[in-house]
Amino acid sequence: MSEVEATLREIREELREIRLLYKELIERLIPVEEPLSDEKEAIESSDETVGEEELLKALD
Numbered sequence: 001m002s003e004v005e006a007t008l009r010e011i012r013e014e015l016r017e018i019r020l021l022y023k024e025l026i027e028r029l030i031p032v033e034e035p036l037s038d039e040k041e042a043i044e045s046s047d048e049t050v051g052e053e054e055l056l057k058a059l060d
Contacts, residue, residue: 035043050058
């Protein structure tokens with residue numbers, strides 16, 4: 001194995017470790033929560049896009 005290949009292999013291993021550490025840090029800082037039933041319903045439902053005219057009426 002050449003020196004370049006060995007260096008690249010080390011870099012890949014270090015990047016894997018960094019990604020795992022970053023993932024653990026993010027999971028601790030931002031806990032993953034399951035959406036509530038009404039939130040799930042809102043996510044899954046398809047809504048119509050409102051036009052500019054209707055939006056302006058609602059804002060008046």
